[in-house]
Amino acid sequence: MLRISEHPILTFKHGQQVAFRYDGQELVGYEGETIAAALHAAGVKVLRKSTVLHRPRGFFCAIGTCSSCLMKVNGEPNVRVCVEKLKAGMVIETQQGKGDLREDV
Amino acid sequence: MRMFDVCIIGGGPAGLKAAIAAGSQGLSVVLMDDADHLGGQLVKQTHMFFGSEQQRAGARGVNIAKELVEQVTSLVNVEVVLCTTALGLYDDLVLTYETEGSYRKLSAKKFIVATGASERMLTFPGNDLPGVYGAGAVQTLMNVYGVKPGNRVLMVGAGNIGLIVSYQLLQAGVEVIAIVEGGPSIGGYLVHASKVRRAGVPILTSHTIKEAVGVNCVEGAIVCELDSQWQPKSGTEQRIDADVICLAVGLSPLTDILWQAECEMVFVPELGGNVAYRDSTMCTSKPHIYVAGDVAGVEEASSAMVEGELAGLCAAKSLGVSGAHLTLQITSARSQLEELRSGPVGDKIRAGLLQAHR
Numbered sequence: 001m002l003r004i005s006e007h008p009i010l011t012f013k014h015g016q017q018v019a020f021r022y023d024g025q026e027l028v029g030y031e032g033e034t035i036a037a038a039l040h041a042a043g044v045k046v047l048r049k050s051t052v053l054h055r056p057r058g059f060f061c062a063i064g065t066c067s068s069c070l071m072k073v074n075g076e077p078n079v080r081v082c083v084e085k086l087k088a089g090m091v092i093e094t095q096q097g098k099g100d101l102r103e104d105v
Numbered sequence: 106m107r108m109f110d111v112c113i114i115g116g117g118p119a120g121l122k123a124a125i126a127a128g129s130q131g132l133s134v135v136l137m138d139d140a141d142h143l144g145g146q147l148v149k150q151t152h153m154f155f156g157s158e159q160q161r162a163g164a165r166g167v168n169i170a171k172e173l174v175e176q177v178t179s180l181v182n183v184e185v186v187l188c189t190t191a192l193g194l195y196d197d198l199v200l201t202y203e204t205e206g207s208y209r210k211l212s213a214k215k216f217i218v219a220t221g222a223s224e225r226m227l228t229f230p231g232n233d234l235p236g237v238y239g240a241g242a243v244q245t246l247m248n249v250y251g252v253k254p255g256n257r258v259l260m261v262g263a264g265n266i267g268l269i270v271s272y273q274l275l276q277a278g279v280e281v282i283a284i285v286e287g288g289p290s291i292g293g294y295l296v297h298a299s300k301v302r303r304a305g306v307p308i309l310t311s312h313t314i315k316e317a318v319g320v321n322c323v324e325g326a327i328v329c330e331l332d333s334q335w336q337p338k339s340g341t342e343q344r345i346d347a348d349v350i351c352l353a354v355g356l357s358p359l360t361d362i363l364w365q366a367e368c369e370m371v372f373v374p375e376l377g378g379n380v381a382y383r384d385s386t387m388c389t390s391k392p393h394i395y396v397a398g399d400v401a402g403v404e405e406a407s408s409a410m411v412e413g414e415l416a417g418l419c420a421a422k423s424l425g426v427s428g429a430h431l432t433l434q435i436t437s438a439r440s441q442l443e444e445l446r447s448g449p450v451g452d453k454i455r456a457g458l459l460q461a462h463r
Protein backbone atom coordinates (compact mmCIF):
# COMPACT_ATOMS: atom_id res chain seq x y z
CA MET A 1 0.00 0.00 0.00
CA LEU A 2 1.53 3.25 -1.09
CA ARG A 3 -0.86 5.59 0.77
CA ILE A 4 0.86 7.32 3.68
CA SER A 5 -1.21 6.61 6.79
CA GLU A 6 0.81 8.48 9.39
CA HIS A 7 3.09 11.47 8.96
CA PRO A 8 4.98 13.46 11.63
CA ILE A 9 4.25 16.85 10.02
CA LEU A 10 1.44 16.57 7.52
CA THR A 11 -2.19 15.57 7.71
CA PHE A 12 -3.72 14.70 4.38
CA LYS A 13 -7.22 15.97 3.72
CA HIS A 14 -8.54 13.66 1.04
CA GLY A 15 -11.63 14.31 -1.03
CA GLN A 16 -14.41 11.80 -1.37
CA GLN A 17 -13.48 8.32 -2.40
CA VAL A 18 -14.56 7.79 -6.00
CA ALA A 19 -14.47 4.98 -8.54
CA PHE A 20 -12.91 5.36 -11.98
CA ARG A 21 -11.97 3.05 -14.83
CA TYR A 22 -8.44 2.39 -15.96
CA ASP A 23 -8.05 0.25 -19.10
CA GLY A 24 -11.21 -1.63 -18.21
CA GLN A 25 -10.42 -2.14 -14.53
CA GLU A 26 -12.43 -0.49 -11.78
CA LEU A 27 -10.15 1.42 -9.38
CA VAL A 28 -10.76 3.84 -6.55
CA GLY A 29 -9.04 7.08 -5.67
CA TYR A 30 -9.82 10.38 -4.00
CA GLU A 31 -11.59 13.17 -5.77
CA GLY A 32 -9.29 16.19 -6.19
CA GLU A 33 -6.03 14.27 -6.26
CA THR A 34 -4.30 14.00 -9.60
CA ILE A 35 -5.06 11.04 -11.83
CA ALA A 36 -1.36 10.11 -11.66
CA ALA A 37 -1.44 10.08 -7.84
CA ALA A 38 -4.54 7.86 -7.83
CA LEU A 39 -3.01 5.46 -10.36
CA HIS A 40 0.29 5.37 -8.52
CA ALA A 41 -1.44 4.63 -5.22
CA ALA A 42 -3.23 1.78 -6.99
CA GLY A 43 0.11 0.42 -8.14
CA VAL A 44 -0.04 1.63 -11.76
CA LYS A 45 3.36 3.02 -12.71
CA VAL A 46 3.41 2.55 -16.49
CA LEU A 47 1.25 5.32 -17.92
CA ARG A 48 2.00 5.03 -21.63
CA LYS A 49 4.43 3.68 -24.20
CA SER A 50 6.84 5.92 -26.07
CA THR A 51 5.65 6.58 -29.60
CA VAL A 52 8.68 5.30 -31.54
CA LEU A 53 10.39 2.59 -29.49
CA HIS A 54 7.30 1.70 -27.40
CA ARG A 55 9.24 1.89 -24.17
CA PRO A 56 7.25 2.18 -20.93
CA ARG A 57 6.80 5.67 -19.54
CA GLY A 58 5.73 6.83 -16.09
CA PHE A 59 5.40 10.34 -14.73
CA PHE A 60 8.58 12.32 -14.17
CA CYS A 61 8.05 15.97 -13.15
CA ALA A 62 4.53 15.79 -11.63
CA ILE A 63 3.94 19.48 -12.36
CA GLY A 64 2.73 19.35 -15.95
CA THR A 65 6.00 20.29 -17.60
CA CYS A 66 7.65 17.18 -19.06
CA SER A 67 4.84 15.41 -21.01
CA SER A 68 5.96 11.97 -19.83
CA CYS A 69 2.50 11.10 -18.44
CA LEU A 70 0.14 11.73 -21.38
CA MET A 71 -2.96 9.50 -21.31
CA LYS A 72 -6.44 9.35 -22.78
CA VAL A 73 -9.03 10.70 -20.35
CA ASN A 74 -12.76 10.47 -21.16
CA GLY A 75 -11.78 9.99 -24.80
CA GLU A 76 -9.47 13.01 -24.97
CA PRO A 77 -5.85 12.15 -25.82
CA ASN A 78 -2.66 13.80 -24.53
CA VAL A 79 -4.01 14.72 -21.09
CA ARG A 80 -1.24 15.41 -18.56
CA VAL A 81 -2.49 13.12 -15.80
CA CYS A 82 0.06 14.48 -13.31
CA VAL A 83 -1.95 17.72 -13.11
CA GLU A 84 -5.45 16.64 -14.20
CA LYS A 85 -7.63 16.03 -11.16
CA LEU A 86 -9.56 12.81 -10.63
CA LYS A 87 -13.36 12.89 -10.83
CA ALA A 88 -15.90 10.15 -10.19
CA GLY A 89 -16.50 7.89 -13.16
CA MET A 90 -13.56 9.03 -15.24
CA VAL A 91 -12.47 6.67 -18.00
CA ILE A 92 -8.68 6.60 -18.22
CA GLU A 93 -6.95 4.67 -20.97
CA THR A 94 -3.42 4.00 -22.05
CA GLN A 95 -3.00 6.03 -25.21
CA GLN A 96 -2.02 4.34 -28.44
CA GLY A 97 0.22 6.48 -30.61
CA LYS A 98 0.15 10.25 -30.65
CA GLY A 99 -3.63 10.70 -30.39
CA ASP A 100 -5.93 12.44 -32.85
CA LEU A 101 -7.49 15.87 -32.73
CA ARG A 102 -11.24 15.84 -32.20
CA GLU A 103 -13.03 16.48 -35.47
CA ASP A 104 -15.80 18.57 -33.94
CA VAL A 105 -13.47 21.28 -32.65
CA MET B 106 -8.73 43.76 -24.09
CA ARG B 107 -8.23 44.02 -20.32
CA MET B 108 -5.52 46.44 -19.19
CA PHE B 109 -3.45 46.20 -16.02
CA ASP B 110 -0.55 48.12 -14.52
CA VAL B 111 1.39 44.96 -13.72
CA CYS B 112 1.00 41.39 -14.91
CA ILE B 113 2.87 38.68 -13.00
CA ILE B 114 3.44 35.32 -14.66
CA GLY B 115 3.87 32.59 -12.04
CA GLY B 116 2.32 32.39 -8.58
CA GLY B 117 5.17 30.77 -6.65
CA PRO B 118 7.16 32.48 -3.88
CA ALA B 119 8.61 35.15 -6.21
CA GLY B 120 5.34 35.88 -8.03
CA LEU B 121 3.31 36.05 -4.83
CA LYS B 122 5.70 38.53 -3.23
CA ALA B 123 5.83 40.57 -6.43
CA ALA B 124 2.02 40.73 -6.46
CA ILE B 125 1.90 41.80 -2.81
CA ALA B 126 4.60 44.44 -3.38
CA ALA B 127 3.02 45.95 -6.51
CA GLY B 128 -0.53 45.51 -5.20
CA SER B 129 0.30 47.29 -1.93
CA GLN B 130 1.27 50.34 -3.97
CA GLY B 131 -2.31 50.54 -5.22
CA LEU B 132 -1.53 49.35 -8.75
CA SER B 133 -3.88 47.10 -10.69
CA VAL B 134 -2.23 43.71 -10.78
CA VAL B 135 -3.03 40.39 -12.43
CA LEU B 136 -1.27 37.28 -11.14
CA MET B 137 -1.50 34.18 -13.33
CA ASP B 138 -0.45 30.59 -12.87
CA ASP B 139 -0.88 27.46 -14.95
CA ALA B 140 -1.63 25.36 -11.85
CA ASP B 141 -4.96 25.33 -10.03
CA HIS B 142 -3.40 26.73 -6.87
CA LEU B 143 -1.06 29.54 -5.86
CA GLY B 144 2.17 28.89 -3.96
CA GLY B 145 4.12 27.09 -6.68
CA GLN B 146 6.48 24.53 -5.25
CA LEU B 147 6.21 25.99 -1.73
CA VAL B 148 3.14 23.82 -1.18
CA LYS B 149 5.30 20.70 -0.91
CA GLN B 150 8.11 22.12 1.22
CA THR B 151 7.59 20.62 4.66
CA HIS B 152 11.02 21.52 6.00
CA MET B 153 11.88 24.66 7.93
CA PHE B 154 13.47 27.53 6.07
CA PHE B 155 16.77 29.20 6.84
CA GLY B 156 17.69 32.86 6.56
CA SER B 157 16.62 35.51 9.00
CA GLU B 158 13.33 36.50 10.61
CA GLN B 159 12.40 38.68 7.60
CA GLN B 160 12.58 35.71 5.24
CA ARG B 161 10.52 33.54 7.56
CA ALA B 162 13.35 31.37 8.91
CA GLY B 163 11.99 28.50 10.97
CA ALA B 164 8.69 28.45 9.09
CA ARG B 165 7.76 25.59 6.79
CA GLY B 166 7.27 26.37 3.10
CA VAL B 167 3.76 25.00 3.07
CA ASN B 168 2.74 27.46 5.81
CA ILE B 169 4.53 30.38 4.17
CA ALA B 170 2.52 29.69 1.01
CA LYS B 171 -0.76 29.86 2.96
CA GLU B 172 0.15 33.22 4.47
CA LEU B 173 1.29 34.75 1.17
CA VAL B 174 -1.86 33.55 -0.57
CA GLU B 175 -3.97 35.13 2.19
CA GLN B 176 -2.13 38.42 1.75
CA VAL B 177 -2.58 38.37 -2.01
CA THR B 178 -6.27 37.55 -1.85
CA SER B 179 -6.86 40.34 0.67
CA LEU B 180 -5.70 42.92 -1.88
CA VAL B 181 -8.78 43.88 -3.90
CA ASN B 182 -6.67 45.38 -6.70
CA VAL B 183 -4.88 42.06 -7.32
CA GLU B 184 -6.73 39.68 -9.61
CA VAL B 185 -5.67 36.03 -9.48
CA VAL B 186 -6.19 33.80 -12.52
CA LEU B 187 -5.42 30.10 -12.16
CA CYS B 188 -5.29 27.22 -14.66
CA THR B 189 -4.02 29.79 -17.14
CA THR B 190 -0.91 29.45 -19.27
CA ALA B 191 1.01 32.44 -20.62
CA LEU B 192 1.81 31.87 -24.28
CA GLY B 193 3.42 34.94 -25.80
CA LEU B 194 4.73 38.29 -24.59
CA TYR B 195 5.08 41.11 -27.10
CA ASP B 196 6.70 44.53 -27.43
CA ASP B 197 3.30 46.25 -27.73
CA LEU B 198 2.65 45.26 -24.08
CA VAL B 199 0.33 42.41 -25.01
CA LEU B 200 0.34 38.98 -23.42
CA THR B 201 -1.45 36.08 -25.06
CA TYR B 202 -2.61 33.23 -22.86
CA GLU B 203 -4.73 30.12 -22.74
CA THR B 204 -7.48 29.59 -20.22
CA GLU B 205 -10.35 27.07 -20.21
CA GLY B 206 -9.38 25.98 -23.71
CA SER B 207 -9.61 29.44 -25.23
CA TYR B 208 -6.94 31.83 -26.50
CA ARG B 209 -7.04 35.34 -25.03
CA LYS B 210 -5.08 38.56 -24.71
CA LEU B 211 -4.42 41.13 -22.03
CA SER B 212 -2.25 44.19 -21.79
CA ALA B 213 -0.07 45.44 -18.95
CA LYS B 214 2.44 48.26 -18.60
CA LYS B 215 4.93 45.99 -16.84
CA PHE B 216 5.35 42.24 -16.75
CA ILE B 217 7.14 40.30 -14.04
CA VAL B 218 8.18 36.85 -15.21
CA ALA B 219 8.41 34.51 -12.22
CA THR B 220 8.02 31.16 -13.95
CA GLY B 221 10.47 29.25 -11.75
CA ALA B 222 12.56 26.30 -12.86
CA SER B 223 12.23 22.72 -14.02
CA GLU B 224 14.10 19.63 -12.96
CA ARG B 225 17.24 18.50 -14.67
CA MET B 226 17.66 15.06 -16.12
CA LEU B 227 20.74 12.88 -15.98
CA THR B 228 21.80 10.68 -18.90
CA PHE B 229 22.19 6.96 -18.21
CA PRO B 230 20.72 3.83 -19.80
CA GLY B 231 17.22 3.21 -18.50
CA ASN B 232 16.64 6.78 -17.34
CA ASP B 233 13.23 6.72 -19.04
CA LEU B 234 11.89 3.79 -16.99
CA PRO B 235 8.88 4.43 -14.78
CA GLY B 236 10.30 4.77 -11.30
CA VAL B 237 12.95 7.31 -12.31
CA TYR B 238 11.38 10.42 -10.83
CA GLY B 239 12.44 13.99 -10.28
CA ALA B 240 12.89 14.97 -6.64
CA GLY B 241 10.15 17.58 -6.98
CA ALA B 242 7.79 14.96 -8.35
CA VAL B 243 8.49 12.73 -5.37
CA GLN B 244 7.73 15.65 -3.06
CA THR B 245 4.49 16.42 -4.87
CA LEU B 246 3.35 12.83 -4.73
CA MET B 247 4.09 12.29 -1.06
CA ASN B 248 3.72 15.74 0.51
CA VAL B 249 0.73 17.00 -1.44
CA TYR B 250 -1.17 13.79 -2.18
CA GLY B 251 0.07 11.47 0.58
CA VAL B 252 1.24 8.75 -1.80
CA LYS B 253 4.65 7.09 -1.45
CA PRO B 254 6.69 6.98 -4.66
CA GLY B 255 7.70 3.39 -3.87
CA ASN B 256 9.28 1.40 -1.08
CA ARG B 257 13.03 1.55 -1.66
CA VAL B 258 14.60 4.71 -3.03
CA LEU B 259 18.04 5.43 -4.42
CA MET B 260 18.64 9.19 -4.25
CA VAL B 261 20.94 10.73 -6.83
CA GLY B 262 22.44 14.04 -5.68
CA ALA B 263 23.47 15.26 -2.24
CA GLY B 264 22.66 18.93 -2.72
CA ASN B 265 20.03 20.47 -0.45
CA ILE B 266 17.13 19.06 -2.46
CA GLY B 267 18.52 15.51 -2.43
CA LEU B 268 19.16 15.67 1.30
CA ILE B 269 15.84 17.26 2.22
CA VAL B 270 13.78 14.94 0.03
CA SER B 271 15.63 11.93 1.48
CA TYR B 272 14.63 13.06 4.94
CA GLN B 273 11.05 13.65 3.82
CA LEU B 274 10.98 10.12 2.34
CA LEU B 275 12.04 8.73 5.71
CA GLN B 276 9.29 10.78 7.38
CA ALA B 277 6.79 9.23 4.98
CA GLY B 278 7.97 5.76 5.96
CA VAL B 279 9.95 5.04 2.79
CA GLU B 280 13.34 3.34 2.90
CA VAL B 281 16.22 5.35 1.40
CA ILE B 282 18.95 2.89 0.45
CA ALA B 283 21.66 5.42 -0.24
CA ILE B 284 22.37 8.87 -1.59
CA VAL B 285 24.95 8.95 -4.39
CA GLU B 286 26.77 12.19 -5.15
CA GLY B 287 29.08 12.60 -8.13
CA GLY B 288 31.16 15.30 -6.48
CA PRO B 289 33.85 14.62 -3.91
CA SER B 290 31.86 16.34 -1.16
CA ILE B 291 28.28 16.87 -0.04
CA GLY B 292 26.81 19.90 -1.81
CA GLY B 293 24.01 20.69 0.63
CA TYR B 294 24.05 22.11 4.14
CA LEU B 295 25.62 19.85 6.75
CA VAL B 296 22.60 20.19 9.02
CA HIS B 297 20.50 18.38 6.39
CA ALA B 298 23.23 15.78 5.72
CA SER B 299 23.56 15.01 9.43
CA LYS B 300 19.83 14.37 9.76
CA VAL B 301 19.79 11.67 7.07
CA ARG B 302 23.08 10.18 8.24
CA ARG B 303 21.77 9.90 11.79
CA ALA B 304 18.85 7.96 10.33
CA GLY B 305 21.36 5.50 8.86
CA VAL B 306 21.31 6.55 5.21
CA PRO B 307 24.79 6.32 3.67
CA ILE B 308 25.94 9.23 1.49
CA LEU B 309 28.32 7.93 -1.15
CA THR B 310 30.37 10.82 -2.52
CA SER B 311 32.32 10.43 -5.80
CA HIS B 312 29.67 7.91 -6.82
CA THR B 313 27.12 8.03 -9.61
CA ILE B 314 24.39 5.97 -11.20
CA LYS B 315 25.60 4.06 -14.23
CA GLU B 316 22.40 2.39 -15.25
CA ALA B 317 18.79 1.83 -14.22
CA VAL B 318 17.79 -1.83 -14.22
CA GLY B 319 14.28 -3.08 -14.92
CA VAL B 320 11.90 -4.22 -17.64
CA ASN B 321 8.67 -2.25 -17.21
CA CYS B 322 9.65 -0.33 -14.09
CA VAL B 323 12.77 0.35 -12.07
CA GLU B 324 13.94 -2.75 -10.22
CA GLY B 325 17.39 -1.55 -9.28
CA ALA B 326 20.40 0.48 -10.25
CA ILE B 327 24.05 -0.03 -10.98
CA VAL B 328 26.15 2.54 -9.18
CA CYS B 329 29.87 3.04 -9.47
CA GLU B 330 32.68 5.13 -8.10
CA LEU B 331 34.10 8.13 -9.97
CA ASP B 332 37.71 9.17 -10.10
CA SER B 333 38.89 12.76 -9.64
CA GLN B 334 38.20 13.39 -13.35
CA TRP B 335 34.55 12.28 -12.92
CA GLN B 336 35.27 9.09 -14.90
CA PRO B 337 33.80 5.75 -13.75
CA LYS B 338 36.36 3.51 -12.03
CA SER B 339 36.11 0.07 -13.55
CA GLY B 340 35.43 -2.78 -11.16
CA THR B 341 33.62 -0.55 -8.67
CA GLU B 342 30.12 -1.25 -10.04
CA GLN B 343 27.59 -2.52 -7.56
CA ARG B 344 23.91 -3.35 -7.93
CA ILE B 345 21.42 -1.73 -5.58
CA ASP B 346 17.85 -3.02 -5.40
CA ALA B 347 15.40 -0.14 -5.53
CA ASP B 348 11.99 0.59 -7.02
CA VAL B 349 12.56 4.33 -7.26
CA ILE B 350 15.54 6.28 -8.54
CA CYS B 351 15.06 9.86 -7.44
CA LEU B 352 16.99 12.49 -9.39
CA ALA B 353 17.99 15.57 -7.42
CA VAL B 354 20.55 16.87 -9.87
CA GLY B 355 19.56 20.49 -10.02
CA LEU B 356 17.12 22.79 -11.72
CA SER B 357 17.12 24.85 -14.90
CA PRO B 358 15.34 28.21 -15.21
CA LEU B 359 12.03 28.00 -17.16
CA THR B 360 12.87 30.75 -19.61
CA ASP B 361 10.72 29.92 -22.66
CA ILE B 362 8.70 33.13 -22.53
CA LEU B 363 11.83 35.26 -22.10
CA TRP B 364 13.34 33.74 -25.25
CA GLN B 365 10.09 34.26 -27.10
CA ALA B 366 9.93 37.89 -25.96
CA GLU B 367 13.52 38.27 -27.20
CA CYS B 368 15.04 39.36 -23.90
CA GLU B 369 18.83 39.27 -24.12
CA MET B 370 19.94 36.00 -22.54
CA VAL B 371 23.22 34.70 -21.15
CA PHE B 372 24.35 31.20 -20.21
CA VAL B 373 25.47 31.17 -16.59
CA PRO B 374 26.14 27.68 -15.19
CA GLU B 375 26.23 29.07 -11.64
CA LEU B 376 22.61 30.20 -12.04
CA GLY B 377 21.42 26.93 -13.55
CA GLY B 378 21.61 27.69 -17.27
CA ASN B 379 20.30 30.43 -19.54
CA VAL B 380 18.97 33.50 -17.79
CA ALA B 381 18.00 37.02 -18.84
CA TYR B 382 20.38 39.91 -18.38
CA ARG B 383 18.90 42.20 -15.74
CA ASP B 384 19.73 45.49 -14.07
CA SER B 385 19.64 46.29 -10.36
CA THR B 386 15.84 46.70 -10.56
CA MET B 387 15.40 43.16 -12.01
CA CYS B 388 14.44 44.71 -15.36
CA THR B 389 15.58 42.76 -18.42
CA SER B 390 16.82 44.18 -21.72
CA LYS B 391 13.12 44.78 -22.50
CA PRO B 392 11.99 47.78 -20.43
CA HIS B 393 8.55 46.24 -19.81
CA ILE B 394 9.81 42.83 -18.64
CA TYR B 395 11.16 42.05 -15.17
CA VAL B 396 12.35 38.73 -13.79
CA ALA B 397 12.31 37.29 -10.26
CA GLY B 398 12.94 33.98 -8.53
CA ASP B 399 14.38 30.80 -10.02
CA VAL B 400 13.82 31.96 -13.62
CA ALA B 401 16.39 34.68 -12.90
CA GLY B 402 18.83 32.16 -11.42
CA VAL B 403 18.19 29.02 -9.39
CA GLU B 404 18.43 29.78 -5.66
CA GLU B 405 16.45 29.13 -2.49
CA ALA B 406 12.80 30.05 -2.01
CA SER B 407 13.84 32.67 0.54
CA SER B 408 15.82 34.66 -2.01
CA ALA B 409 13.07 34.12 -4.60
CA MET B 410 10.61 35.83 -2.26
CA VAL B 411 12.85 38.84 -1.70
CA GLU B 412 13.63 39.09 -5.41
CA GLY B 413 9.92 39.01 -6.19
CA GLU B 414 9.34 41.81 -3.73
CA LEU B 415 12.20 43.81 -5.25
CA ALA B 416 10.85 43.36 -8.77
CA GLY B 417 7.34 44.33 -7.68
CA LEU B 418 8.58 47.47 -5.92
CA CYS B 419 10.85 48.49 -8.79
CA ALA B 420 8.11 47.93 -11.38
CA ALA B 421 5.86 50.17 -9.25
CA LYS B 422 8.57 52.82 -9.07
CA SER B 423 9.01 52.75 -12.84
CA LEU B 424 5.27 53.40 -13.16
CA GLY B 425 5.61 56.62 -11.18
CA VAL B 426 4.90 55.44 -7.64
CA SER B 427 7.22 57.35 -5.33
CA GLY B 428 7.84 58.20 -1.72
CA ALA B 429 10.34 57.71 1.06
CA HIS B 430 8.67 54.48 2.15
CA LEU B 431 9.06 52.87 -1.28
CA THR B 432 12.74 53.85 -1.43
CA LEU B 433 13.22 52.36 2.03
CA GLN B 434 11.52 49.10 1.02
CA ILE B 435 13.70 48.79 -2.07
CA THR B 436 16.86 49.38 -0.05
CA SER B 437 15.74 46.82 2.50
CA ALA B 438 15.03 44.16 -0.15
CA ARG B 439 18.47 44.70 -1.69
CA SER B 440 20.24 44.37 1.64
CA GLN B 441 18.25 41.23 2.48
CA LEU B 442 19.38 39.66 -0.78
CA GLU B 443 22.95 40.64 -0.04
CA GLU B 444 22.69 39.00 3.37
CA LEU B 445 21.15 35.80 1.97
CA ARG B 446 23.94 35.52 -0.58
CA SER B 447 26.79 36.34 1.81
CA GLY B 448 29.45 33.96 3.04
CA PRO B 449 30.94 30.92 1.35
CA VAL B 450 27.53 29.32 0.57
CA GLY B 451 26.73 32.36 -1.57
CA ASP B 452 29.99 32.30 -3.54
CA LYS B 453 28.51 30.51 -6.52
CA ILE B 454 25.41 32.70 -6.75
CA ARG B 455 27.41 35.90 -6.41
CA ALA B 456 29.79 34.75 -9.17
CA GLY B 457 26.78 33.89 -11.35
CA LEU B 458 24.99 37.17 -10.76
CA LEU B 459 28.06 39.15 -11.78
CA GLN B 460 27.74 37.59 -15.24
CA ALA B 461 24.00 38.31 -15.54
CA HIS B 462 23.98 41.90 -14.30
CA ARG B 463 24.19 44.88 -16.58
